[in-house]
Structures are given as C-alpha cells and as structure tokens.
Amino acid sequence: MSGFEFIFSLMGLLLGLALAEGLGGLARCLKASHKVRIGWPTALLGLFVSCDVVSFWMYGWAMRELLPISWPVLFGGFVLTGVYYVVASLVFPNDIEACDDLDAHFEQHRRTVLAGVMLCNAALLAVTLTLFPKFPLGSFRAILFTWSFFPITLLAIVARDRRVVVGCLLLLIATYPASALWN
Template sequence: MTDFEFIFVFYALLLGLSMVELLSGFGRTLENEFETEAQDRAFKIGWLTPILGFFVMLDLLSFWVIAWVMRDLVAVTPAMLLGVMAFTGAYYLAARLVFPTAPERFQDLDTHFFRVRRTIMGILITLVLAQWAFILSIPRLAEAMMTPLGIGLTLLLIALMAGVMIVRNRHIQAILLVALIVRYLVLYLV
C-alpha cells in the first residue's frame, strides 16, 4: 500500500460521508415536501437550499480531483493525518449544515439557507485557502497552479462565495449559486 492509498482511504471516507450527508438531507427535505402535500400543510423547499447543496457537491468533487493530482506528493506523517482530519472534518460540517435535520420545522427552506449560508461559505473559503497554502508549500505543485488561469478561477470562486455570504436578495443569491455551479461544470466538462 502506498502512502497516498493509506491517506486517501481516510480522506475518501470523510468526504464520502459529506456526500451522504448532502444526499440524506435532500432526501429528508423531499420526504417532508411529500408529507406536507399529503397533509395539506404549508412547506416550500424553494431554490436556494437545493442549489447550495448541488454547489457543495461539485465543490466536494474538486477536492477529490486535487487529491488525485497530489497523489505522488503525499507522505504519511502525523501532521498530514491531522491536516486531512481537520480538512475533511470541516468539509463534513459544511455539508451537514446545508439541509436542516428537521425540515418540518420550516415553512420555507430559504429561511434555513439565510441562517447557514455565511457559515457554509466561510468554511468553504477557508478550505480553498488551506488547499492553496498546501499547494504553495510544494514547489512542483505551486509551479503548475500559479498560472493566470489557476489564480483567476480561484479568485472568481472566492468572490462568488463571498457574494453568497454578503448578499441578502434571493434572486441575486440564486444567480451567484448558479454561477458557482456553472464555473465547476465548465471546469469538469471542458
């Protein structure tokens, strides 16, 4: 077993749990939607929380991709394991917050979105900065990533996420979240 394989098992487990948390939260929300329809109660999923969930899934995939890029540069050390635990633990927390545990407590899920968006985006911005700090600590990676395109795409990502943290208008929020999703889809599919 290589050092990468040893660390990646831990990394993938925690990121996988983050993905499960997002899908479970969306499932609970849909179940609540179906139940409220059957009981003729008021509940509105809205667009913001599901769009945020989809963006967080795409963002999560980006960390899987970068792990693959770094596969030859990873060594098993206590510091590396601690870093992986902190990084993926923070990601799990962000994913956990996207959908409420009890969606039935809300009439409109956009209320939940506006309560958690700053925390989620703050965590994700911190993780991007931590990722860049790690990349810059490895000269071979730093050289590959320190391109105008790499820097520009990262600054765009951070600017859009910061916009989600700041803006209060629902329509602008939706536009920012869709722009974040489009950014990743273009990167993944082009």
C-alpha cells in the same frame, strides 16, 4: 498500502460521509416535499457543496504522489474533510417537517456553509502552491476557475439580497463542469 492510500482512507471516508449527508438531507426534503417547500437557494447550496466536495476529492487524487505521510498531512486532511462534513450537514435541517419553508434555514446557515467551503479551498490552494510551486496562477484558466472562486464566494457570504446569493451560487456551480470540460 501506499502512503496515499493510508491518508486517503480517512479523508475519503469523511468526504463520502459529507456527500451522504448532503444527499440524505436532499432525500429527506424530497420525501417531505408535500409539507415543506425546498426552494432554489437551498437546493443550489446543496449542489454547490456537493460539487466542491467532489472537486476536493479530485485534487487529492491529483496530489497523490506528492502528499507525504505525516501527522500534519493526516491531521490537516482530517480537519478539512471534517469541515466539509459539518457544512454539508448544515445545508438541510435535521427535522425537515419542523420547517415550513427552507429559505429561513438557508438564511440562518448559508454564511457558515459558504465560509467553511471557502476555508477548505483556501487551504487547498495553499497546499497546491506548496506542492506545485510552478502552478500557473496567472493563466486565464487559473484566473477564471481558481481566483474567481474567492470573490464570488465572499460576495455570496456578505450579500443581503437573496437574488445576488443565488446568482453567485449559479456562477460557482457553473465553474465545475466548465473546468472539467476545459482540460
């Protein structure tokens, strides 16, 4: 087993659980859709978290040759993937049928979810810059997909108008397929 396989056995497990938590919440909502209105904000937040978890997984693969097997790397990976699991579990309520409308749940948890995802991305950026000191931060692609993430997410955290939050989520979600297509 390589060092990367050892490190990623833990991180991959937690990232997979984060995806399962989000998908499980969505499945519970769909099953209860005759009693509960899901709403666009909650659905978009779940999609955003899922896209970000997948992109984090991809970054882990891209860094596989550079990640040293060490306590700080293993513990840091545990903390970040643990944050992803927690924020994914906050997107949908545990007891769906106790909610009439998920918009109230969304308003209660969106800031925590978005802040957790932003924290993970800030840590990922710091690790990327440490491992790839010549990362082209000034390129148009980096500005568009990396640097735009933080102000858009911050705006979604502080905005009071749900339409602004939904617009930010749509922009953030759009960056994932756009980034994948732009290689």
